[in-house]
Amino acid sequence: METDVGSFESVYSTYGLISDWSGIGFEYAFICERPVLYIDVPHKNNNPEYNQIPYESLESSIRSLIGKIISPNELQSVPKIIESTYENIDLFKTKVQEVRNETVFNFGQSGIKGAQEIIKILHDEKS
16 A cells, blocks of 8 residues: 555556556556556546536546456455456556557657647747
């Protein structure tokens, strides 16, 4: 269990991540290309009208592609799930890379692209 959220050193040295609906699962999978086990607890909902949007959220649609979803009643199976995932780690990494390429723009270059857009906006406002 990570208690020092100011350091990423321990994150990079892990074999996997256990999470709920937290966004760290996506960041971890996309950056470290390692498995995420999602404990299937109720979704945190800050918008009671979310179901009026006729689309599935990105979080819901890719969790099973970048990790494994397990019931809170199946926690005893976590070691076996981790073991089986690592038996197919190359396949897992390939799948994560595919999902990342489809859902994340400018991966590895977002700082540069963001700065270019800011400069462009400032230039346009000056003109």
